[in-house]
């Protein structure tokens with residue numbers, strides 16, 4: 536059933552593909568309207584059209600999250616043109632595979648900008664207006680990598696661990712103003728980010744208690760729950776969506 540969420544604009548990064556695209560569809564079906572910053576406006580316009588067919592309003596803004604100035608400009612333009620959003624879902628992300636002693640620092644810095652710093656910039660711009668407007672919701676798509684070590688994943692994991700540490704102090708600043716901030720931690724989800732690793736994924740699936748990798752919809756459902764009115768008392772949660780993987784030693 537569609538909830539009465541009209542006029543609740545949600546800023547969602549990373550909606551062109553994978554998990555973000557599923558979140559966009561899920562939120563549109565739940566009655567939210569979507570603001571989509573993207574470095575690929577042509578694809579994002581296709582997504583916006585799909586969302587409009589679901590009854591939502593959707594607007595696309597060009598914004599490359601790896602360029603800090605574009606992120607600042609996007610946030611200011613949204614506040615001016617669209618007003619204060621109800622929600623902000625930070626989903627865009629990139630990987631930074633490589634052993635810790637072989638990392639390319641330029642790639643590491645870009646990964647921090649896309650995964651962590653752009654999220655800090657946008658939260659910094661939106662949280663105060665949300666609080667002044669009576670409340671809001673922020674959901675950060677992190678990763679179980681923030682909890683569990685994985686060879687060759689150090690830089691990416693550091694960005695995700697940073698998101699969760701950041702969340703906890705932001706929470707202290709804004710919870711009295713009715714703004715919640717939570718993290719969703721996907722495990723292995725079948726998207727472009729995990730493509731080309733079929734053999735590895737098949738091996739990993741056997742170690743996941745659910746015996747399968749996740750789908751973008753598995754993650755989108757959790758995000759939808761955290762944005763819904765009934766989740767107003769959930770704040771600072773780190774919600775793993777990983778088929779039970781992070782709860783076990785994976786020895787069976």
Ligand SMILES: NC(=O)c1ccc[n+]([C@@H]2O[C@H](COP(=O)([O-])OP(=O)(O)OC[C@H]3O[C@@H](n4cnc5c(N)ncnc54)[C@H](OP(=O)(O)O)[C@@H]3O)[C@@H](O)[C@H]2O)c1
Pocket residue numbers: 548549550551552553554555572573574575598599600601602625626627628629649676677678679720721722723724725726727728729
């Ligand atoms: N898949 C998994 O197993 C998994 C597990 C744990 C956590 N996650 C997290 O879940 C989130 C979504 O992952 P996914 O698997 O859906 O990844 P994906 O299919 O690779 O999609 C990544 C999204 O981020 C956007 N993006 C990347 N760099 C950007 C930039 N510089 N500016 C603007 N947008 C940018 C991409 O836009 P373009 O289309 O323009 O490239 C795309 O929409 C990420 O934060 C990821 O770290 C994924």
